[in-house]
Amino acid sequence: MSEDRISLRDAPVDIPIRDDVPAIPLTGDETLDRYTRIELLREERAIAEKFHGGRMWPYVVAAWGGFAVWLSLFPLTMLDIVPLPIAFVVSCVLATGGYVTSHEAMHSNIARAGTQYRWVNEWVGKVSTIPIVFPFSMARIMHLEHHYHCNDPEKDPDYTDEAPNALMAWYKTWYNRQPGVDGSIHHYKRILAEMGTPEADKALKDTLVLQLLFMTVLFTMAWAGYALEAALVWWLPRHIGLSYIRFYLSWAPHHPREGKTGRYEQANIFKSRLGHVMSMCMETHLIHHLYPSIPNHRTKAAYLALKPILDKRGVDVSAI
Amino acid sequence: MENAVKGLFKIMPFLFGIGFVAPLIAQTMIYWGWRPPLGLTPISFGLLIGVPWGLYATIRGRWV
Structure with missing residues (x-):
């Protein structure tokens, strides 16, 4: 069993991300094999890395x-x-x-x-x-x-x-x-x-x-x-x-929370009536849950860069 | 000490009724030029509302 970990920074424990259990779910797409999932995760992390930090x-x-x-x-x-x-x-x-x-x-x-x-x-x-x-x-x-x-x-x-x-x-x-x-x-x-x-x-x-x-x-x-x-x-x-x-x-x-505990389903990509800024950048909150080190103001840009990968992961990316 | 503070928080809605709601009602009435009924002063009227309201919130656990 191979295992990777994601850190929330200063957290007392790390959250394990295992690639052989539904903790990395492939909701809506069962055609991806284990190798593809690992490659996707690598690609996803390489893209996400570009959005970490910045002017704080x-x-x-x-x-x-x-x-x-x-x-x-x-x-x-x-x-x-x-x-x-x-x-x-x-x-x-x-x-x-x-x-x-x-x-x-x-x-x-x-x-x-x-x-x-x-x-x-x-x-x-x-x-x-x-x-x-x-x-x-x-x-x-x-x-x-x-x-x-x-x-x-x-x-x-x-x-x-x-x-x-x-x-x-x-x-x-x-x-x-x-x-x-x-x-x-x-x-x-x-x-x-x-x-x-x-x-x-x-x-x-x-x-x-x-x-x-x-x-x-x-x-x-x-x-x-x-x-x-x-x-x-x-x-x-x-x-x-x-x-x-x-x-x-x-x-x-x-929303809805029930049963949505998997890595790619913990938060939604949604269109707010008040817009991205007025909703405090929450339209792309999933990015924050995937990569908490990406600052709030960069989550939308990170989402747009990650969108093709998230789509393959089965995330509903139709809103933005 | 800890128990005393916990006790204080248990009756906090009641204290809030006296400490904040009552003067807020009184000063709102004065600001808008409303006269309290039955010849009461604004703060008496505020306490008449704030004290039972705070007591109700303490007992029932809801303000409304």
Whole structure:
């Protein structure tokens, strides 16, 4: 049995990719023999290699600049320097977009562990998801778990986002955040508690601290006479951002999830009504699952280059 | 300490009703120039809504 491996970078374990079992499925095409599959994989990797890395400093500027702007919205709205409706729109964009920059840091695409600028990678991740009150330590562990166990109903932490249609998916983004529902961050907390590793414990503590900070800021601002500012700069943009992220980064590229655990079927190639950028480059999310080291902004170009190979693998490439 | 924090999070919706929902209702009313009924002050009206709503969310596990 020959075996190859794919790394998610900094992951505690590697995911084995075996070429003699359906873990590399040939859905829709049973004419390829073992030799052809190995050759295709080699060719696929050679093409994908060209899209790894690239200029990552714009993610750093976006993360740190965005966080600075977001922080500044608090005094600027309290002093009536920036109108609340404008601050609200800006905050929604920053809260939602922050996940994209954080996501690159989760995969260590900005700087790998042990390199000179590793701290940049970590601080990009840490500040990016503060507006959505989602600590980087928790986000990284849960996202890597999602990669390891993608679409497994028991083990994929994001499986709770599954819904039969888009309307229900939007509803579920809200429903899963309800205090008594085992979805979203409540689901993550339970998984981390079950994991019991030092990293998971730290992530749980980080979550408690950030949530307490969030509540303290909201309560203090509200009782000091700035409830509208707190609501429109942090509370509501957080909810809108989380729903948007859950829909476009979790439901849309993975629906339907049931039984889609194979390497080439974990995510879809789809056409978004809002376009590639507004859907946060999720139209070609399959490329991210195949090669997490390819930065988000290069997944479409990588997809177009890989399209003939993916077609041979049985991937539905008709959308783009 | 850990148990205390966990306990705090169990009643967080109730605290959220008092700490955030009530003043948010009051200040929204003032912003739009709405007068609370029965001669109540805006914050009393906010608490009248926020406290039971937060209690409901704590007990039922849903805001709606």
